[in-house]
Amino acid sequence: MLQEQKLDSTDIRLAKMLKALGNPIRFEIMEMLAARQTCLTYEIVQSTPLAQSTVSQHLKVLREAGLVRGEVEGPATCYCLDPDGIRWLKEQIEGWLPDCCTPATHR
């Protein structure tokens, strides 16, 4: 993807987050974390038909996108949403395309 070079680092970060959220399983994990505040990995695995290794991989994608945080807690890992990342994402989306489509119809 040659074109990617034209994207600045903000856009790259944003695209990475959007891509991470664009997967239904990961989206559900986010919603589960939003509802329950924190979850241990095995709780997330249980809510899913997927193998533990697969869920772990999805969590890694979310972590690397800056959407969740994992803290080792004894033998387990406790995940929660990353407030900084999510706030940033919200700001980007809100500020994005500020008024190009606020009117009800397009030109």
Added chain:
Amino acid sequence: MLQEQKLDSTDIRLAKMLKALGNPIRFEIMEMLAARQTCLTYEIVQSTPLAQSTVSQHLKVLREAGLVRGEVEGPATCYCLDPDGIRWLKEQIEGWLPDCCTPATHR
């Protein structure tokens, strides 16, 4: 993806939009449309290192996600952002995770 069944139609629509935006090329197309209001397909193709058929495919993804609209205009097609879709997306994101991460630090 069995899990997808647990997602309601709103979440499916949202995930589709996020997935569409998660591709750097498509993200750039959106930014170009935001900047220029409208573009003919061939203008978008020219701004890209990709083949016309590839760009056309990306535009289809954006169209089906409800992010852009294309209107046939003579022999060409004129694309613009879909204000309804984008407004809906913004509302979803803004209302999403309403206060689970508004404080500066997580619990």
Added chain:
DNA sequence: CATTAAAATCGTAAAATTACGATATAAGGG
């Protein structure tokens, strides 16, 4: 009605993502 121009669609190859089982790592408890 043939020609041209622009875009969409089709078929397919290449690349990336997703998923799994197996294995490795880390922390706590006998």
Added chain:
DNA sequence: CCCTTATATCGTAATTTTACGATTTTAATG
């Protein structure tokens, strides 16, 4: 220390996405 438990990582198969060239469709024009 060994054992258990919870996760992460690795290697790899299956699926999906991305990209291309070729072809088709659509609309304007001579």
